[in-house]
Amino acid sequence: MRAEGTKFRTETEIGRDIDAAKLRKRYDAVVIAAGATTSRDLPVPGRELNGIHFAMEYLPLANKVQEGDLTTAPITAAGKHVVVIGGGDTGADCVGTAHRQGAASVTQLEIMPRPGDERNANQPWPTFPMLYKVTSAHEEGGERLYSVSTSHFEGDEDGNVQWLHLIEVEFKDGKLEQKPGTERRIPAQLVTLAMGFTGTDQKNGLVEQFGLELDQRGNIVRDADFATNVPGVFVAGDAGRGQSLIVWAIAEGRSAARGVDRYLAGASELPAPIRPTDRALVV
Numbered sequence: 001m002r003a004e005g006t007k008f009r010t011e012t013e014i015g016r017d018i019d020a021a022k023l024r025k026r027y028d029a030v031v032i033a034a035g036a037t038t039s040r041d042l043p044v045p046g047r048e049l050n051g052i053h054f055a056m057e058y059l060p061l062a063n064k065v066q067e068g069d070l071t072t073a074p075i076t077a078a079g080k081h082v083v084v085i086g087g088g089d090t091g092a093d094c095v096g097t098a099h100r101q102g103a104a105s106v107t108q109l110e111i112m113p114r115p116g117d118e119r120n121a122n123q124p125w126p127t128f129p130m131l132y133k134v135t136s137a138h139e140e141g142g143e144r145l146y147s148v149s150t151s152h153f154e155g156d157e158d159g160n161v162q163w164l165h166l167i168e169v170e171f172k173d174g175k176l177e178q179k180p181g182t183e184r185r186i187p188a189q190l191v192t193l194a195m196g197f198t199g200t201d202q203k204n205g206l207v208e209q210f211g212l213e214l215d216q217r218g219n220i221v222r223d224a225d226f227a228t229n230v231p232g233v234f235v236a237g238d239a240g241r242g243q244s245l246i247v248w249a250i251a252e253g254r255s256a257a258r259g260v261d262r263y264l265a266g267a268s269e270l271p272a273p274i275r276p277t278d279r280a281l282v283v
Helices: 020-026 055-067 089-100 206-210 246-265
Strands: 030-032 052-054 081-085 105-110 143-146 148-155 161-172 175-178 184-187 190-193 233-235
Touching: 020 206, 030 246, 052 055, 055 089, 055 190, 081 089, 081 184, 089 105, 089 190, 105 148, 161 190, 233 246
Parallel strands: 030 233, 052 190, 081 105, 081 190, 105 143
Antiparallel strands: 148 161, 161 175, 161 184
């Protein structure tokens, strides 16, 4: 990419190190591919206790240790009872990392019921089936609890989390309801929140400085050409789609390139693999 003329500027954050409005004036077109980095929080009593972290606060530090950038991780599971809230891939990463750091125990919580081992009849091919998955991280150990919701955290006198209180839930009339009498607590000296993301980061000024319009999910609004409400500014990947897979981001990048080409040249022969409204086949 460098040989083709691409210039890379690392350790530079748009909205903080460079004013987004000035960037727009300097270039004929700008493509935002900033991802969906705003983690979904858990606003329950005790959330402020020490030892409760977003997954993306915990995982990158562990990577930096492996890469040699840090000698020890500022947040570690060593010798601790770890609870991972969230049953997705990010949660599985937390499970595996906690085991490798020497956790005393690892428990993963999921608010939804346990998926089946085989494809359900109401999820025929080629729709994406909701199946019970055992990743390499899960093979390393730990316990997985389904249909449970966190009610609050309990800490010690020094403000460190020690216990997580949960309650079982079930679907009634299409809604999750708590099951009375199922409350209990489990040890938790490190808690990671891996419950997904709620949109692109709005704290760094990128959205505000560009003057971008957001949808109800916190994603940047775009039209059929991946263009935002600001002329010359386009968006591709999770910043516009929401939390998704890398294959969708790659396809969106190519499609957004066609939109940029059309904007600059009036027409384009570049391929556009997908539309902004395309989604995975689910039921």
